[in-house]
Amino acid sequence: MKRKVALVTGGYTGEAEVSFKSSAFVHSQLDTERYEVYPITISVDSWFHVNDAGIKSLVNKEDFSLVINGHLLTFDIAFIILHGSPGEDGRLQGYFDMIGLPYTSCSALTSALTMNKGYTKAILADIPELFVAKSVLLFETDRETAAQQVQEQLKLPYFVKPNAGGSSIGMTKVKESSELTLALEKAFNAENTGQQVLIEEFVTGREFSQGIFRNSAGELVVLPATEVKTTREFFDFEAKYIPGLTEEITPADLSEEQQARAARILQAIYVRLNCRGMVRVDFFLQQETDHFYFIEINTIPGQTPQSFIPQQVRAFGMKEGDFYAELIEAALKSNN
Known part of the structure; x- marks a missing residue:
């Protein structure tokens, strides 16, 4: 029987536009033989699903269910692709915990904590081989x-x-x-x-972004890093989303020792913060010292075709649809 997946997107911030693009790509990659996927938009005004015929169905917030053509629809899992609040700050995760619906992202506590860059840095400050800027x-x-x-x-x-x-x-x-x-x-x-x-x-050096996830076998998998080179002053919103302003090199040109060191650091971060599913860590490699400096962690990274994680999944030799299926199956197993 197919798993019923609520693909949760939208949000309360200016990042909603990116969330819609990310969720559309995830939807296009998921195997329809294995999953029935229902995009769910979360907005300040309402939570709803719109079917292929354009008919809008409101979500029952008591149990996150829908009524479609007179039939009650409940979900096996929520796939959260909602950048910013309330999908990335732990609010939705807390709600899903309360109603007992599994989800693909980090827990409510981890999500809330990692949205606070200062608190996150304080917790990670003593990880071996990792440095944090003053x-x-x-x-x-x-x-x-x-x-x-x-x-x-x-x-x-x-x-x-x-x-x-x-x-x-x-x-x-x-x-x-x-x-x-x-x-x-x-x-x-x-x-x-x-x-x-x-x-x-400011830390002077090369900038990188790198994904890590836990697969359905329970293993931590570190994806190839992406180096970011931008013509902007730094990797700002425009550099991230306007084509031509940034060069992204995946896999990044790192020595074997640097790759191994980065992998150790990412695994330590993932475990220290009690992460789930996929996360992405941004960091600098300081030129003078060859030290890795932590920038931030993203617990719901972008999933547009040009986003870092899809690039890294492809460089890893994996299809995006198989990667997203791994996240779903891992979340379902961890809930059992």
């Missing part, structure tokens, strides 16, 4: 003294970014002190990011 975490109550705190504790240049944002929204690279106040306001005011701001000293 940083300052500011809260809404720090607004009036924010610039002074940063200038007293950090050296230029630095990155200013919302502590709980995604897709580099609200992020600025500050090279001169005169740019700081505007950058802080931009980060504090970013929509649905918790009004916390993380400022980090």
Whole structure:
């Protein structure tokens, strides 16, 4: 019998547009012989499914069920492809835990924690071979003294970014002190990011992004890394989603020792944060020291055809549909 999969997408933030593109690609790759897939849109106003005929059915939030053509439809699993809130910050995961529906992503606790970049860095700080840039975490109550705190504790240049944002929204690279106040306001005011701001000293080096997942056999699988080279000041929202601004090299040109070291670090991060399913870790390789510096972890990484994870899955020699099936089957097994 086919598994009934709720492909959950949309969301409450500006990342919803990317979520729809990601979920459409996942939907196109899933094996229809094994899975019945129902896209479910989560928006501030409503949760709903639209069938091929354009008929809209509202989700019953009591049990995440649908009524289609008079028949009650319940799901075996939720495949969460929803970037930002409420899919990436643990809110949906907590809801699914409460109603007993398995899902493909990290737990509610891990998801909520990893949306907070500052807290995540604190937990990962002592992992062997991993380095973290010096940083300052500011809260809404720090607004009036924010610039002074940063200038007293950090050296230029630095990155200013919302502590709980995604897709580099609200992020600025500050090279001169005169740019700081505007950058802080931009980060504090970013929509649905918790009004916390993380400022980090800039690390000079090559930038990489690399996926890791737990397969249906329970094994941790590290995917090939992608090196990011952008014509922008840094890998911002435009660089991520406007073609031609960024060169992405998969697999990245890393030595065998660097590849092995990166794999050890990724596995340690995955275990330390109690991750599930697929995650993606972004990091710098500092030029002077050859040290890997942690940037952030993404627990629901983009899945458009040009996104990092699909690139890495293909470089690994795996079909995207088989990869997504592994995530589904692993989630179902872990729930038993």
